[in-house]
Amino acid sequence: MDDETIxxxxxxxxxxxxxxxxxKSQNQIETYKKDTILLAEGEYSxxxxxxxxxCIRSYYLIEGEEKTTEFYTEKQGIVTMSYVKNQxxxxxxxxxxxxxxxxxxxxxxxxxxAKVPKLETLxxxxxxxxxxxxxxxLDDFKNLNPEMRYVKLLKTxxxxxxxxxxxxxxxxxGITPESLSRxxxxxxxx
Amino acid sequence: MDDETIxxxxxxxxxxxxxxxxxKSQNQIETYKKDTILLAEGEYSxxxxxxxxxCIRSYYLIEGEEKTTEFYTEKQGIVTMSYVKNQxxxxxxxxxxxxxxxxxxxxxxxxxxAKVPKLETLxxxxxxxxxxxxxxxLDDFKNLNPEMRYVKLLKTxxxxxxxxxxxxxxxxxGITPESLSRxxxxxxxx
Numbered sequence: 001m002d003d004e005t006i007x008x009x010x011x012x013x014x015x016x017x018x019x020x021x022x023x024k025s026q027n028q029i030e031t032y033k034k035d036t037i038l039l040a041e042g043e044y045s046x047x048x049x050x051x052x053x054x055c056i057r058s059y060y061l062i063e064g065e066e067k068t069t070e071f072y073t074e075k076q077g078i079v080t081m082s083y084v085k086n087q088x089x090x091x092x093x094x095x096x097x098x099x100x101x102x103x104x105x106x107x108x109x110x111x112x113x114a115k116v117p118k119l120e121t122l123x124x125x126x127x128x129x130x131x132x133x134x135x136x137x138l139d140d141f142k143n144l145n146p147e148m149r150y151v152k153l154l155k156t157x158x159x160x161x162x163x164x165x166x167x168x169x170x171x172x173x174g175i176t177p178e179s180l181s182r183x184x185x186x187x188x189x190x
Numbered sequence: 191m192d193d194e195t196i197x198x199x200x201x202x203x204x205x206x207x208x209x210x211x212x213x214k215s216q217n218q219i220e221t222y223k224k225d226t227i228l229l230a231e232g233e234y235s236x237x238x239x240x241x242x243x244x245c246i247r248s249y250y251l252i253e254g255e256e257k258t259t260e261f262y263t264e265k266q267g268i269v270t271m272s273y274v275k276n277q278x279x280x281x282x283x284x285x286x287x288x289x290x291x292x293x294x295x296x297x298x299x300x301x302x303x304a305k306v307p308k309l310e311t312l313x314x315x316x317x318x319x320x321x322x323x324x325x326x327x328l329d330d331f332k333n334l335n336p337e338m339r340y341v342k343l344l345k346t347x348x349x350x351x352x353x354x355x356x357x358x359x360x361x362x363x364g365i366t367p368e369s370l371s372r373x374x375x376x377x378x379x380x
Binding site for chain 1: 250252257259260267270271274275280281309310311313314317318319321322325326327328329331332333354364
C-alpha cells in the first residue's frame with residue numbers, strides 16, 4: 001500500500017508505526033490490465049476492492065446492451081451485493097484503465113481487525129460514507145433531469161469527464177450519446 | 191427494545207443474557223405520532239433511527255413539490271447524510287404512520303460498542319446490507335422502466351402497496367399518479 005493511502009487511512013483513524021507495518025504486510029495489492037473483468041454476471045465474489053489507481057466500471061448486460069451504473073476511481077471502495085449476500089452477481093465489474101487495487105476477503109479483513117481493532121471503526125465510517133453517497137446518487141437520479149445530472153457530475157467528479165468515453169458516460173446518465181452531445185453543446189454555449 | 195428485535199440482532203451475532211440486558215437498558219425508544227417530522231431540510235441530525243414499528247418517508251421539497259425517495263419500515267435503519275457528513279439535511283424524514291423507533295447518537299452507539307464489542311460487527315454487517323440494497327435500488331431505477339419498477343416493488347415489498355398512498359408511491363416510482371393508475375390497470379388485466 002502506498003504512503004498516500006496510509007495517509008488517507010490515518011485521516012480517519014490514528015495508526016501507530018506498528019499498525020502501519022502490519023497493514024502493509026497484510027495488504028494484497030493486485031494490478032489489472034485495462035478491460036480485465038473482475039466480476040461477471042452469475043459469478044460469486046468473495047472479494048472487496050479498494051482502488052489505489054485506475055477506474056473500474058460496473059454495468060449490467062440487459063438484452064445485449066451494457067447499462068453502466070457506476071465508475072469507481074482512486075480511494076473508492078467496492079462492496080458488491082454478491083459479497084454481502086453470498087449470491088451470484090447481477091452485474092459486471094470491468095477495468096476501464098490499468099488498475100492497482102487493494103483486494104481483501106472476509107478472512108483477511110477479520111485478521112486485520114483482530115490485530116488493529118481501530119480498523120473496524122474505519123470500516124464503519126467508510127461504509128457510512130459510501131452508504132449516504134449511494135443514497136444521494138439515487139435521490140439525484142430521481143430528482144434531477146439529465147441535464148441537471150450532467151451539471152452535477154461536472155461539479156462533483158470532473159475527472160470522470162476526462163477519463164471516461166462519452167458512450168459510457170451517456171449510459172451512466174441514463175441517456176443516449178446523442179442526448180449527451182446536445183446537452184454538452186447547450187452548456188458550452190451558455 | 192422488544193424481543194422480536196433482540197431475536198433479529200441475535201440472528202446476526204450471538205449475544206449473552208448480560209449483553210441483552212445492557213442493550214435493553216441503553217436503548218432509547220421513541221414513539222412518534224403520524225405526520226411527525228423527524229428531520230427537516232436545512233436541519234442537522236445527530237441521530238440514527240432503527241424502526242421497530244411504523245413507516246417513515248423521506249422526501250425532497252423541489253419547487254414546492256414533494257419528491258418521495260424512500261419508505262423505511264420495520265427492522266430498517268436510517269443513516270442520514272447529515273449524520274455522516276455533519277451537514278444540513280437536503281431532505282425531510284416524516285412519519286407516515288404512528289411509529290416506534292430505536293434512536294441512537296454517535297455517543298450512545300460508542301458506549302454500546304465499548305460494552306458489547308460484537309455490536310461493531312453487527313453494524314458493519316447491517317451497513318453492508320443497507321449499502322448493497324441502496325446500490326441495487328439505484329441500479330433498478332436506472333435499468334427498469336416504470337412498469338418494471340412497479341412489478342419489482344410488488345414482489346419485494348408488497349406491504350408498501352397496502353400501507354402507502356398511491357400519490358406517494360407514484361412519486362417514489364418517479365411517475366405521475368395517473369401513470370401508476372394505468373400501470374396497475376394493465377397489470378390487473380393480465
